[in-house]
Amino acid sequence: MEFVYQCQNLPEVRSQIDRIDRALVALLAERGLYVQQAAAFKQSSDEVEGGKRVDQVMRRVEKLAGELGADPQLTAEVYRTMISHFIASEMREFDRRQATMGKTAPPA
Template sequence: MAVTCTTLEEVRSNIDRLDQQIVSLLAERGHYVSQAARFKKDTDGIKAPQRVEQVISKVRDLSHTVGANPDVTEQVYRAMIAAFIQQELVEHAALASHQTT
């Protein structure tokens, strides 16, 4: 829960603390994305537009529940998912090349 800050420095300190947590969570999420590449047969399975929309719907609902801006959450998630899809495509291609050699 966010606290009311009395100085800009206090705001920035709290943002820095949250950034540390967010980046750590992104790293953890990335490890799971890497694992997912092993289970997907092709690039269509990686791109999975239906799954993307399912995740977006879920996080928009969660935003309403926790008091976040659902539009901001959606934009952040769409950017994050696009970046992770690119990572997964690279990893999937590397796995495929190792399997054929």
């Protein structure tokens, strides 16, 4: 990291951690909104599960962890959990869209 504020006491440390937590949660929320947008473009459950894309993301964040000094194991675990959650959410939305399309489609 280029700059980390040198705290003078525990309350300052906690204040910095709280600031970072707020930013992380905001970024998770933002990422989730983009995942929702991506779901609308996917035409199959295979696209939702996105094995190749998941592999790309994992390689990229593991590299970033190394570059930024983050714990690579923690980073990978957090991302696997997050991606798993978002895939499940996308799959529910995909299934809902498929069911809705099936109900509104004209008879063959």
